[in-house]
Amino acid sequence: xxxxxxxxxxxxxxxxxxxxxxxxxxxxxxxxxxxxxxxxxxxxxxxxxxxxxxxxxxxxxxxxxxxxxxxxxxxxxxxxxxxxxxxxxxxxxxxxxxxxxxxxxxxxxxxxxxxxxxxxxxxxxxxxxxxxxxxxxxxxxxxxxxxxxxxxxxxxxxxxxxxxxxxxxxxxxxxxxxxxxxxxxxxxxxxxxxxxxxxxxxxxxxxxxxxxxxxxxxxxxxxxxxxxxxxxxxxxxxxxxxxxxxxxxxxxxxxxxxxxxxxxxxxxxxxxxxxxxxxxxxxxxxxxxxxxxxxxxxxxxxxxxxxxxxxxxxxxxxxxxxxxxxxx
Amino acid sequence: xxxxxxxxxxxxxxxxxxxxxxxxxxxxxxxxxxxxxxxxxxxxxxxxxxxxxxxxxxxxxxxxxxxxxxxxxxxxxxxxxxxxxxxxxxxxxxxxxxxxxxxxxxxxxxxxxxxxxxxxxxxxxxxxxxxxxxxxxxxxxxxxxxxxxxxxxxxxxxxxxxxxxxxxxxxxxxxxxxxxxxxxxxxxxxxxxxxxxxxxxxxxxxxxxxxxxxxxxxxxxxxxxxxxxxxxxxxxxxxxxxxxxxxxxxxxxxxxxxxxxxxxxxxxxxxxxxxxxxxxxxxxxxxxxxxxxxxxxxxxxxxxxxxxxxxxxxxxxxxxxxxxxxxx
Numbered sequence: 001x002x003x004x005x006x007x008x009x010x011x012x013x014x015x016x017x018x019x020x021x022x023x024x025x026x027x028x029x030x031x032x033x034x035x036x037x038x039x040x041x042x043x044x045x046x047x048x049x050x051x052x053x054x055x056x057x058x059x060x061x062x063x064x065x066x067x068x069x070x071x072x073x074x075x076x077x078x079x080x081x082x083x084x085x086x087x088x089x090x091x092x093x094x095x096x097x098x099x100x101x102x103x104x105x106x107x108x109x110x111x112x113x114x115x116x117x118x119x120x121x122x123x124x125x126x127x128x129x130x131x132x133x134x135x136x137x138x139x140x141x142x143x144x145x146x147x148x149x150x151x152x153x154x155x156x157x158x159x160x161x162x163x164x165x166x167x168x169x170x171x172x173x174x175x176x177x178x179x180x181x182x183x184x185x186x187x188x189x190x191x192x193x194x195x196x197x198x199x200x201x202x203x204x205x206x207x208x209x210x211x212x213x214x215x216x217x218x219x220x221x222x223x224x225x226x227x228x229x230x231x232x233x234x235x236x237x238x239x240x241x242x243x244x245x246x247x248x249x250x251x252x253x254x255x256x257x258x259x260x261x262x263x264x265x266x267x268x269x270x271x272x273x274x275x276x277x278x279x280x281x282x283x284x285x286x287x288x289x290x291x292x293x294x295x296x297x298x299x300x301x302x303x304x305x306x307x308x309x310x311x312x313x314x315x316x317x318x319x320x321x322x323x324x325x326x327x328x
Numbered sequence: 329x330x331x332x333x334x335x336x337x338x339x340x341x342x343x344x345x346x347x348x349x350x351x352x353x354x355x356x357x358x359x360x361x362x363x364x365x366x367x368x369x370x371x372x373x374x375x376x377x378x379x380x381x382x383x384x385x386x387x388x389x390x391x392x393x394x395x396x397x398x399x400x401x402x403x404x405x406x407x408x409x410x411x412x413x414x415x416x417x418x419x420x421x422x423x424x425x426x427x428x429x430x431x432x433x434x435x436x437x438x439x440x441x442x443x444x445x446x447x448x449x450x451x452x453x454x455x456x457x458x459x460x461x462x463x464x465x466x467x468x469x470x471x472x473x474x475x476x477x478x479x480x481x482x483x484x485x486x487x488x489x490x491x492x493x494x495x496x497x498x499x500x501x502x503x504x505x506x507x508x509x510x511x512x513x514x515x516x517x518x519x520x521x522x523x524x525x526x527x528x529x530x531x532x533x534x535x536x537x538x539x540x541x542x543x544x545x546x547x548x549x550x551x552x553x554x555x556x557x558x559x560x561x562x563x564x565x566x567x568x569x570x571x572x573x574x575x576x577x578x579x580x581x582x583x584x585x586x587x588x589x590x591x592x593x594x595x596x597x598x599x600x601x602x603x604x605x606x607x608x609x610x611x612x613x614x615x616x617x618x619x620x621x622x623x624x625x626x627x628x629x630x631x632x633x634x635x636x637x638x639x640x641x642x643x644x645x646x647x648x649x650x651x652x653x654x655x656x
Contacts, residue, residue, distance in 0.1 A: 039431060
């Protein structure tokens with residue numbers, strides 16, 4: 001006997017409408033509700049026929065996830081968040097990697113359209129806006145992390161100005177009065193926006209100028225040499241990335257400075273392998289990448305349902321406090 | 329006028345059969361041939377109708393890629409290699425993340441089957457064999473990185489014994505005579521196999537016992553303290569991971585030992601953010617993860633075509649030589 005959606009709903013203790021939403025990924029539900037429905041469907045062996053349903057409804061219940069970021073440091077958590085929000089139900093996720101190649105991107109988008117995806121999520125490794133995407137036919141698109149330069153497009157990004165402000169406000173709350181900022185290349189919007197916000201948040205406590213360089217531990221170490229020469233009374237360093245902050249901590253220790261007693265240090269990204277391995281572990285800004293992915297998926301479901309949310313939505317990051325500012 | 333496959337083939341300078349293979353992902357072609365066909369298809373605007381073709385051929389031209397590894401350090405390069413081999417043509421890749429949860433895995437597999445995938449690739453974060461997978465209906469499955477405990481299954485893995493042997497043989501070639509081995513938990517097969525092979529390769533030059541601990545920089549630093557106390561004449565340390573090796577290099581430097589002049593150090597994984605940021609950069613074993621993914625995709629295409637390759641296929645890793653053994 002074929003298991004019906006009402007059986008699943010009864011076992012999960014929800015209405016059939018909620019069970020359907022959870023399994024179709026067509027509504028925003030609480031994670032534990034969705035989880036309960038999925039487990040009930042699994043326990044009963046509920047199997048919808050994806051292809052058959054796609055043909056009858058005119059929908060494929062499939063979404064394309066297109067990334068330019070082969071390495072995956074930023075896009076992987078975003079993909080997982082989106083996949084979690086979409087695929088918990090019956091929305092399947094087609095993964096495409098463009099490797100930063102516009103020809104490959106066009107090729108993937110054409111194939112996704114040929115497969116009649118219900119929508120597309122586009123992400124990348126940079127926060128600078130990307131050129132508008134040319135879809136072969138109109139299909140809902142949501143940009144995440146890397147926004148679209150088209151103001152009418154739907155984009156979800158992390159609020160970098162807010163992240164840098166959080167870190168520097170924390171340093172000021174600790175009573176620091178000579179706060180330096182060390183970051184990546186000035187031409188990267190992520191470096192420029194964080195720096196501008198850090199300077200504003202530090203106010204009279206800013207120990208300038210902003211030190212632009214590259215996104216590496218090596219640059220963090222070099223910057224400490226410069227800083228200790230030109231600004232020996234620096235008592236805090238806010239960094240544009242965890243890699244830079246890790247290099248800063250190493251160089252401070254090797255120069256005989258204690259972190260955080262003499263100099264407090266903040267990172268940016270909350271990249272666990274860097275932030276936790278640093279000596280000491282880093283206070284840092286968490287970009288909430290999985291949350292970005294979940295939000296993008298939600299916006300895509302809204303757009304598919306005919307309720308797009310054009311413009312740029314910025315999600316607030318979160319400050320994670322560890323020993324590099326808090327002592328032990 | 330509809331563009332035909334023969335037009336694409338003519339522009340790419342290949343036979344229609346080769347163009348079809350490249351676009352369908354049904355044969356193993358040279359990367360540049362496939363690339364040429366894709367660019368020709370793109371230039372002409374060639375668009376196959378995925379769903380229509382799926383229904384007429386009884387195939388969906390879709391493959392499921394199921395990972396237990398949310399973090400993505402190991403699975404991401406594997407996914408990219410597989411995606412590259414499959415999706416360059418018309419094989420679409422459905423991404424599923426099980427988060428190490430058997431219920432979620434069953435749920436995803438059931439959905440993939442409902443969508444009539446042509447096959448499934450399963451990967452994970454551990455090299456220990458996993459329990460056989462129970463597919464709801466017979467669909468070709470290839471395991472990669474994490475092999476199946478079922479000897480009749482198709483598994484593609486990195487040859488860990490060979491990797492550890494390569495690293496230690498390199499240290500012996502450099503004339504090192506007191507070679508220690510520092511690695512992760514003994515219960516992990518990756519640690520146990522690498523250790524066994526390192527000991528065998530070092531022969532009389534082995535400075536035992538194997539130091540088992542965890543996969544962290546902190547353990548690498550602690551192990552150096554132990555080693556310098558019990559075996560002060562150690563002149564090489566082969567490590568079970570890049571994170572351990574990075575900690576080893578830091579602790580050696582802080583103990584006044586020069587790397588590689590006094591003690592040569594090798595890592596394992598060639599994880600760029602660790603291996604390159606280490607002071608000095610690490611000589612290490614590259615697992616060739618993208619190649620594993622490409623091979624798994626090829627084996628899956630073979631299995632779909634009715635030519636499965638049961639058993640475990642081990643791919644040889646590659647030694648990457650940098651300053652931690654080679655000086656500068």
